[in-house]
Amino acid sequence: MIEDKDLDALINDVYEHYGFDFGSYSRASLQRRVDRLYQLDGFNHFYEFLYKIRTDELYYKRMIDEITVNVTEMFRDxxxxxxxxxxxxxxxxxxxxxxxxxxxxxxxxxxxxxxxxxxxxxxxxxxxxxxxxxxxxxxxxxxxxxxxxxxxxxxxxxxxxxxxxxxxxxxxxxxxxxxxxxxxxxxxxxxxxxxxxxxxxxxxxxxxxxxxxxxxxxxxxxxxxxxxxxxxxxxxxxxxxxxxxxxxxxxxxxxxxxxxxxxxxxxxxx
Missing domain, CATH: 3.40.50.150 (Vaccinia Virus protein VP39)
Structure with a gap:
């Protein structure tokens, strides 16, 4: 699992560069989803992950899509x-x-x-x-x-x-x-x-x-x-x-x- 300081850096960078505020999201849920994407895309260091998000808008959009996706089904419950x-x-x-x-x-x-x-x-x-x-x-x-x-x-x-x-x-x-x-x-x-x-x-x-x-x-x-x-x-x-x-x-x-x-x-x- 990624460290708290890394998650804080991500939240700050995304807000600074794109104006999207993850700061009010449930921290545990956000941490799990970010960690999943980090592992899925094979990053070795978290600063590489942050740099990719800051400099590649398409990857930023991918991150948003991955983190905010929800499971649903017809007539659920x-x-x-x-x-x-x-x-x-x-x-x-x-x-x-x-x-x-x-x-x-x-x-x-x-x-x-x-x-x-x-x-x-x-x-x-x-x-x-x-x-x-x-x-x-x-x-x-x-x-x-x-x-x-x-x-x-x-x-x-x-x-x-x-x-x-x-x-x-x-x-x-x-x-x-x-x-x-x-x-x-x-x-x-x-x-x-x-x-x-x-x-x-x-x-x-x-x-x-x-x-x-x-x-x-x-x-x-x-x-x-x-x-x-x-x-x-x-x-x-x-x-x-x-x-x-x-x-x-x-x-x-x-x-x-x-x-x-x-x-x-x-x-x-x-």
Missing amino acids: PSFFKVLREEIVPILATKPFIRIWHAGCSTGEEVYSMAIILKEANLLHKSLLYGTDINGEVLESAKKGIFPLRMMKLYSENYLASNGYQDFCSYYTANYNIAQFNAEFSARMVFSQHNLVSDTSFNEFDLILCRNVLIYFDNTLQKRVLTLFDDSLSVLGFLALGAKESIKYALGDTKFQQLRKEKIWKKIQK
Whole structure:
């Protein structure tokens, strides 16, 4: 594992040369991911690694992509999507137009999962789903709606466990080793880069999902991001986080009301 002084040097150099602040990321998580990249690319000395980052912008982008990549899958945690389907979507259906933000969407599996639920509720035509991530490479993948065919069995099982009732394979076309999801889904999506560390609100949303992203941030940055979500969420809108995440210490208990055991909160006052 790389030493603390090396990690400090990396954080300072990246901020000085590129303006990106890793200082508020969970230190243990950041250290593991940097160490993995350092070992993966075969550096012998940490100063060589730092020099490469400082002088090679393409390598800097590779580092950002490697460190910020997240693991995701369609209908991950089916019980969560079951609650979305049965309790949240019927409320969203009463709105004339539905805006949903998937923050830290990675390669977009969760965005397509939400689009499928909206289609089955006959709401996709009046919905717009925004998927954002700091990692531009994964967003390019998300825009295409192409996923590995080998993952469809798991995704279908997750879908059925979330109370999906259609033939899951009707939502994509299989071609050799890939699954291309129907264009009607991507037509209702907007993918763009957004940095939760430094960027501001860009719309007002009825539902914001940011699952298993805040666990990589320290308490100060978590509070900043949750305040951003509060500013971006309409009154009576919903905020969904990961299983190990909470708004309690950042936003308190007065403005938001938690729904059941899932990490979903309803904003009850401005």
